[in-house]
Amino acid sequence: MPRKQRVKIVIDTNVFVGNFLARNPRSANRRVVRSWFITRRFKLVLSDEIETEYLRIFREVLDFDSASISGHLGEIFLRVLIGSVGYKNLRDLSFGPLLLSCLSELGWPDTVELEDLSYGPIAVMQNWQDAPGRYQRAIFLSAVPRGRQPGTLELYQWQPPELTTDLVQERINEGVTGVISLDNLLVICQHFGVLPPEVICVEVEPVNSEFGSECSEAIVARLAAATDLVRHEALSEQTHAARGGVCLRD
């Protein structure tokens, strides 16, 4: 059965303001905002222009200070990207898109977007240049050979390395020639300053990287755990660092 599509709505700023000021639990403004934020009956359409107006009015009219804006409203409007990077039909190297496909079966709030980013790091970087600050958190899903025990599932917060011109040039060269690699995407986006403030990587160490449509058993066995990890990271109201910055390796 096809997934039921939620109605897309734009909520005028005065509805949000009215919702926050309402003391009557049956207020229409409260019911609209709760239908979006709590029961998720609507999908909120939120452009940068609308979001800017929301935040400015909350600050300038309702006297929210910066801490309240980032602490309360930052969580309400926190936008998270879950992005996969990987080849098609290259067994375990297809882990990222496969995990993304499992995640897309779950229900997600409007503030979480899922996208396969395997179409090339330069194009991804240019898209993000067009929408600066769109995401506060990105969670990348990929299979990356890093010399770990094959089949290892790892989650960690990405720490931007010191970049050299040679390294950036090398990554761009690979990117434009069609190499699909999470590291290329990270380095290129870091160099151009378009990465979200919080970047989390969920990776597996591939067992089998030959041509073929199915991942190896060890990797398939990681899908359920990886799904839970990603969901937890995506929906967490606190940053990964604020939760202790725990790196998981299993």
Added chain:
Amino acid sequence: MSTAIEIQLDERQQAALERVAQQRKVSLRRVLKRAVDEFIERLADEELIESTARLAQRTGYREEDAVELVREWRRKNYPEKA
């Protein structure tokens, strides 16, 4: 650390859970854990909205003021659109 809690589900609840588990091809236990997680998330979301409302209500404005407050702000900041 995990805790085992025993609860009795009625037939309707059990049938609904089993249907979801079959559709998602996951165990009943997993569906239950996810349901608990989603319930806890929902409570946290409600508290977040309530605490934000308490902040807004310190201004002394009332809900009926909302339309005029926003209209006035737009007049000041985007006079060409007002």
